[in-house]
Amino acid sequence: xxxxxxxxxxxxxxxxxxxxxxxxxxxxxxxxxxxxxxxxxxxxxxxxxxxxxxxxxxxxxxxxxxxxxxxxxxxxxxxxxxxxxxxxxxxxxxxxxxxxxxxxxxxxxxxxxxxxxxxxxxxxxxxxxxxxxx
Amino acid sequence: xxxxxxxxxxxxxxxxxxxxxxxxxxxxxxxxxxxxxxxxxxxxxxxxxxxxxxxxxxxxxxxxxxxxxxxxxxxxxxxxxxxxxxxxxxxxxxxxxxxxxxxxxxxxxxxxxxxxxxxxxxxxxxxxxxxxxxxxxxxxxxxxx
Numbered sequence: 001x002x003x004x005x006x007x008x009x010x011x012x013x014x015x016x017x018x019x020x021x022x023x024x025x026x027x028x029x030x031x032x033x034x035x036x037x038x039x040x041x042x043x044x045x046x047x048x049x050x051x052x053x054x055x056x057x058x059x060x061x062x063x064x065x066x067x068x069x070x071x072x073x074x075x076x077x078x079x080x081x082x083x084x085x086x087x088x089x090x091x092x093x094x095x096x097x098x099x100x101x102x103x104x105x106x107x108x109x110x111x112x113x114x115x116x117x118x119x120x121x122x123x124x125x126x127x128x129x130x131x132x133x134x
Numbered sequence: 135x136x137x138x139x140x141x142x143x144x145x146x147x148x149x150x151x152x153x154x155x156x157x158x159x160x161x162x163x164x165x166x167x168x169x170x171x172x173x174x175x176x177x178x179x180x181x182x183x184x185x186x187x188x189x190x191x192x193x194x195x196x197x198x199x200x201x202x203x204x205x206x207x208x209x210x211x212x213x214x215x216x217x218x219x220x221x222x223x224x225x226x227x228x229x230x231x232x233x234x235x236x237x238x239x240x241x242x243x244x245x246x247x248x249x250x251x252x253x254x255x256x257x258x259x260x261x262x263x264x265x266x267x268x269x270x271x272x273x274x275x276x277x278x279x
Contacts, residue, residue, distance in 0.1 A: 012148075012180045013148035013159075013180065014179075014180050015148060015176045015177075015178055015179065016176045017178075024149070024159075027150070028241055032242065041151055042150070043147075043150040043208075044148060044179075044183075045180070045206075046208050048183040049208040049211045071181050071184065071186065073180035073183070073184040076184045076185075077183060105163060106164075106167055
């Protein structure tokens with residue numbers, strides 16, 4: 001029996017900006033609705049807190065990072081943890097592309113929800129592409 | 135001498151993997167936006183861990199409260215490692231033992247019961263904010279001119 005190929009998806013999920021909440025919302029749509037069978041959601045802080053199961057995961061699976069702002073923390077922390085980044089989504093680029101902005105960190109609002117849906121679709125497409133390449 | 139008004143930094147786990155993480159996120163935002171908007175700021179945990187100097191310096195100078203979703207206590211460990219001991223810590227799984235009826239399931243949208251529970255956690259954080267501010271003012275003065 002062959003093991004199902006998965007992609008590790010890592011969102012910055014930053015608390016201080018609406019784009020951080022947007023990364024979370026988008027990733028949850030992928031994990032719970034769009035590609036539940038193909039994605040391992042990796043929580044970022046435990047990687048730095050030294051939880052080995054998380055670092056093993058990002059070293060063994062192709063990683064897709066989702067960053068909310070120019071700090072690109074998800075990308076930086078995966079690089080620091082020795083992960084293999086195979087895809088990157090940068091939320092401000094998506095906001096420009098779709099001309100949509102979230103209202104606030106605690107409430108994305110209709111435009112933010114629509115943007116989260118679009119970003120989720122982009123993540124899902126990238127996951128499919130990475131799985132085909134694997 | 136610079137004028138400093140005391141603020142409390144809330145360092146919350148970003149809550150990606152389990153429902154308790156979502157509660158930590160929502161409870162923190164309730165404190166920041168509704169319960170203590172003028173007394174608190176949030177510290178972005180990923181940026182703090184990635185090496186954000188501004189976040190780390192703030193957490194060295196001002197009191198912090200960490201809010202963790204689970205026993206891994208990433209926010210608490212990170213704060214201790216990079217900036218010093220937090221004034222107080224909140225761990226959602228501990229609070230859950232007192233409110234088993236909350237029945238946490240959601241990682242995305244919270245149910246009415248889950249939101250109720252998040253509000254209780256937020257109230258506990260707000261109480262700790264008040265304690266932190268009182269202690270800072272006792273030790274260093276209000277910081278107002």
